[in-house]
Amino acid sequence: MTVPPPGDAAAAPRVAGPGPFRRLLVATTSANLADGLMVVAVPWLASAITRDPVSIALVTAATRLPWLLFSLPVGAITDRFDRRRLVGLAATARAVLLLGFALLLVAVGAPAADPSAGADPAAGAGTGTVAGGDHSGVLLAGLVVLALLVGLAEVVGDNSAQTLIPSLVPEQRLTTANGRLWAAETVANQFVGPPLAGLLIAVGIALPFFVGAGGFAVAAAMVFTIAGSFRPPRSDGPPTRLSAEIAEGVRWLMGHRLLRSLAISLGVLNAASAMGAAVFVLFGQEVAGLDATGFGLLMTGSAVGAVLGGIAGPRLIRRWPPGTALAAAIVGMGAGDLLFGLLSQFAALWAVSLVTAVFIVVWNVITVSLRQSLIPDRLLGRVNSVYRFFGWGTIAIGTLLGGLVVWAFEPVVGREWAVRLPFLLCGLSYLLLLAWAWPRINNEQIARARAQAGEGGAAGADGPLAR
Numbered sequence: 001m002t003v004p005p006p007g008d009a010a011a012a013p014r015v016a017g018p019g020p021f022r023r024l025l026v027a028t029t030s031a032n033l034a035d036g037l038m039v040v041a042v043p044w045l046a047s048a049i050t051r052d053p054v055s056i057a058l059v060t061a062a063t064r065l066p067w068l069l070f071s072l073p074v075g076a077i078t079d080r081f082d083r084r085r086l087v088g089l090a091a092t093a094r095a096v097l098l099l100g101f102a103l104l105l106v107a108v109g110a111p112a113a114d115p116s117a118g119a120d121p122a123a124g125a126g127t128g129t130v131a132g133g134d135h136s137g138v139l140l141a142g143l144v145v146l147a148l149l150v151g152l153a154e155v156v157g158d159n160s161a162q163t164l165i166p167s168l169v170p171e172q173r174l175t176t177a178n179g180r181l182w183a184a185e186t187v188a189n190q191f192v193g194p195p196l197a198g199l200l201i202a203v204g205i206a207l208p209f210f211v212g213a214g215g216f217a218v219a220a221a222m223v224f225t226i227a228g229s230f231r232p233p234r235s236d237g238p239p240t241r242l243s244a245e246i247a248e249g250v251r252w253l254m255g256h257r258l259l260r261s262l263a264i265s266l267g268v269l270n271a272a273s274a275m276g277a278a279v280f281v282l283f284g285q286e287v288a289g290l291d292a293t294g295f296g297l298l299m300t301g302s303a304v305g306a307v308l309g310g311i312a313g314p315r316l317i318r319r320w321p322p323g324t325a326l327a328a329a330i331v332g333m334g335a336g337d338l339l340f341g342l343l344s345q346f347a348a349l350w351a352v353s354l355v356t357a358v359f360i361v362v363w364n365v366i367t368v369s370l371r372q373s374l375i376p377d378r379l380l381g382r383v384n385s386v387y388r389f390f391g392w393g394t395i396a397i398g399t400l401l402g403g404l405v406v407w408a409f410e411p412v413v414g415r416e417w418a419v420r421l422p423f424l425l426c427g428l429s430y431l432l433l434l435a436w437a438w439p440r441i442n443n444e445q446i447a448r449a450r451a452q453a454g455e456g457g458a459a460g461a462d463g464p465l466a467r
Helices: 018-049 053-078 083-108 133-168 173-205 208-225 242-254 257-278 280-287 293-299 300-319 322-342 346-374 377-392 394-413 414-441 443-454
Strands: none
Touching: 018 053, 018 083, 018 133, 018 173, 018 208, 018 280, 018 293, 053 083, 053 242, 053 257, 053 280, 053 377, 053 394, 083 208, 133 173, 133 346, 133 377, 173 208, 173 293, 173 300, 173 346, 242 257, 242 377, 257 280, 257 322, 257 346, 257 377, 257 394, 257 414, 257 443, 280 293, 280 414, 280 443, 293 300, 293 346, 293 394, 300 322, 300 346, 322 346, 322 414, 322 443, 346 377, 346 443, 377 394, 394 414, 414 443
C-alpha cells in the first residue's frame, strides 16, 4: 500500500532536555518490570499445564516470532509516524492484553501455582496438574496467543523507543544514556520482576498478569507526557510504497559491512542463547530443584551483573577499544553458558549469571551506540528493524530448536543431561562465532566506519558505507 509521508521537515525530532529522557527512563523501568514478571509467570504457567519441552518452547517462541514476521514493516512505519506515540500505544496494548488474559485465568480456573518437580517429565500438553483440567487446552492456546500479541506490541514499542533516544539526548551522551537505560531495563526486568513474580505466583498465578498490566499502563502514561513532535524528517519527493522503504532499509544495512556483520553475529548469539531460554524453566525445576521464588531469585544474578555492567561498562569501553571489548564479550558469554550447563547449585549458577550479564551489557551498549551514530536519522527506524530482523528473528528458531534438542536427546542421555544440553551447545556456538566475527567487527573496521560517518559517508548521507 502507499502511505503518505510524515509531516514536513519542521516537524523533525528535536533534541530535548533531561526531563523528557527521565520520563522515558521511568517508562522503560516500569515496562521492564512488567516484562520481568512475565519472564517467570509465562513459562511457569506453561510448565503447570504441560511438562513437554516442545510445548513449553512453543510458548516461548511465540513471544519472539513477531520479530521474525513483523520487524521489517514495523521499522518502515517507525520512520513515518511519531515515535513517542508508537511507544505509548504499544505499552497501552500490552496493558490491555495482560489484563484480559488475567481475567481469563480467573474465569476458567488457574492451574496449580507450583507444578510438582516430580511430575512425569514426558507428560504432554494438558497433562499437568490443572484446576479445571478440561480448560488446559484453552489456557495453553490462550497463552500462545497472548505471547504472540504481546510480542508484536514489543516489536513496535522497542523499535520505536530505540529510534526515539537520539531525539532526547545529544550524540555525545548516547553511550551514557544507553548505559543507564540498559541498567534500568535489566534491574527491573531481571532483579525486581522475576523474584516479585515468584512471590506473586505463590499467592495466585493470575496475580503477576494483573500487576504486569499495571506496569505497562504506567509506562504508557509516562511516555504520553513527553512533550514535542518526534516524527522523522520528511524526505524530498513523492510518497513511496511501504515495501520500497523496507527494501531501502535492507539495502542500506546489507551494504554496511560493520553493521551487517554485527546483525549476523547477534542473530547467531540470540539463536544459541534461545536454546537454553526455551527450557530454562525445566532446568530450574528439574536440575536446580527450585520453586517459583527460587527460580525468580536465580534471575537476579543477571540483574546484578547488568547493574555492574551499566556502571563499569562505559569505563571499560573507554579503556578498551570497542572491537576488543566486543570480542571479550563473546568469549565471556560463551564461557558463561558452558559453565551454566555443567552446574546445578544455586549459588554457582547465580554467580555465573552475574558475570555473563556484565558481558551482555558491554555488547549491547557498544552495538546500540554504533547503530545510533552511524545510521541516518531518516532511515533509523527501518534499518534498526532490519538489524533486529536478523538479530532477534532468530530467537524464535533457536527456542524451538532448544525444545527439540531436549525431546530428541532425552532417550539417549536421560532427562537431566538433555535439559543441560541446550546450554552447552549455546556456549560452544558463541566461541565458534568469534572466529568468523573478529575479522569483520575488529577495531580497524569500527574506526573506518566512524571515519566515513564523520565525512558524511554514513550518518551524514543517505547511502550506505562502501564495502
